[in-house]
Amino acid sequence: MNWITKFIKPKIKSLFKKKTSTADETLWISCECKNLIYKEDFEKNFYCCPKCGVHHKLSCKDRFKLFFDNGIYELIDTPLPIDDPLNFVDNKKYKDRLKVARKKTGQDDAILVAKGKVNNIDLTVGAQDFRFIGGSFGAASGEAFITAVQHSISNNTPLVFFSCSGGQRMMESSIALMQMTRTSLAVNELKKNNIPYIVVITNPTTGGVTASWAMLGDIILAEKGSVCGFAGKRVIQDTVRETLPDEFQTAEYVKEHGFLDLVVERKYLNSTVGTLLSVMLKKTETQAKKENTDAITINQSLQSAS
Numbered sequence: 001m002n003w004i005t006k007f008i009k010p011k012i013k014s015l016f017k018k019k020t021s022t023a024d025e026t027l028w029i030s031c032e033c034k035n036l037i038y039k040e041d042f043e044k045n046f047y048c049c050p051k052c053g054v055h056h057k058l059s060c061k062d063r064f065k066l067f068f069d070n071g072i073y074e075l076i077d078t079p080l081p082i083d084d085p086l087n088f089v090d091n092k093k094y095k096d097r098l099k100v101a102r103k104k105t106g107q108d109d110a111i112l113v114a115k116g117k118v119n120n121i122d123l124t125v126g127a128q129d130f131r132f133i134g135g136s137f138g139a140a141s142g143e144a145f146i147t148a149v150q151h152s153i154s155n156n157t158p159l160v161f162f163s164c165s166g167g168q169r170m171m172e173s174s175i176a177l178m179q180m181t182r183t184s185l186a187v188n189e190l191k192k193n194n195i196p197y198i199v200v201i202t203n204p205t206t207g208g209v210t211a212s213w214a215m216l217g218d219i220i221l222a223e224k225g226s227v228c229g230f231a232g233k234r235v236i237q238d239t240v241r242e243t244l245p246d247e248f249q250t251a252e253y254v255k256e257h258g259f260l261d262l263v264v265e266r267k268y269l270n271s272t273v274g275t276l277l278s279v280m281l282k283k284t285e286t287q288a289k290k291e292n293t294d295a296i297t298i299n300q301s302l303q304s305a306s
Contacts, residue, residue: 042056059129074115119270128164130204133169158195228254
């Protein structure tokens with residue numbers, strides 16, 4: 001055993017390890033603009049940098065706390081399939097990756113589902129945590145999404161989903177890819193039941209998530225500056241042999257080209273979604289009344305026949 005490699009080197013590294021990045025009690029947050037932000041100011045500003053405006057990633061619970069009225073919500077239990085159906089191993093076992101992700105996030109998989117009120121409207125909300133293996137979408141995420149859809153249909157509540165993902169989870173291969181079809185069919189059930197479905201694209205949303213449920217919303221919003229696309233910018237650039245604009249695949253660029261409806265700052269999401277739902281629900285109610293009025297009763301049918 002090499003005692004220098006095994007014991008001395010790790011000990012030296014630990015002395016120089018940045019503790020501010022992991023310690024909960026840290027008073028400062030570092031932004032990609034190289035500025036330090038006082039943690040209290042950072043949280044008051046909806047976890048956005050007050051200097052450059054970058055919207056930092058959120059955990060699912062922080063997302064719910066900011067989005068629901070008065071931060072009040074209730075988590076909905078979702079099924080958890082077998083962890084590693086393919087016994088996948090690359091440079092690390094998939095089961096080990098899951099353990100690390102669960103310890104880091106405090107949740108079983110990348111998606112959490114909750115219910116609460118926005119603008120005093122009851123609704124179901126789902127969110128992805130990018131810290132959980134890049135927010136990748138596998139069997140457990142598929143079950144969570146379908147649970148959210150079932151809850152919306154059973155309780156006749158709109159569904160809002162916050163996407164934040166690198167795509168389908170490669171460790172589950174075709175099982176993960178199958179979730180694209182399952183979630184698309186689930187969204188179709190929402191539409192059959194005339195239940196509003198709003199997607200909020202957050203940074204980043206790519207791969208199979210973009211190619212399925214994230215682009216099927218009745219209204220698709222995006223947080224300011226979010227990356228939204230399928231393949232990565234570098235891959236596309238190497239394929240088409242063209243230099244792409246700096247703003248390529250940003251929410252603003254995607255909206256300009258017709259893929260999104262609105263780009264919204266995080267602090268306005270609650271009021272914006274609340275207003276949209278109020279209009280959508282009013283329209284649905286009016287349409288239902290009209291359909292009932294236009295319906296021909298048995299008596300009316302008999303009278304016209306005579």
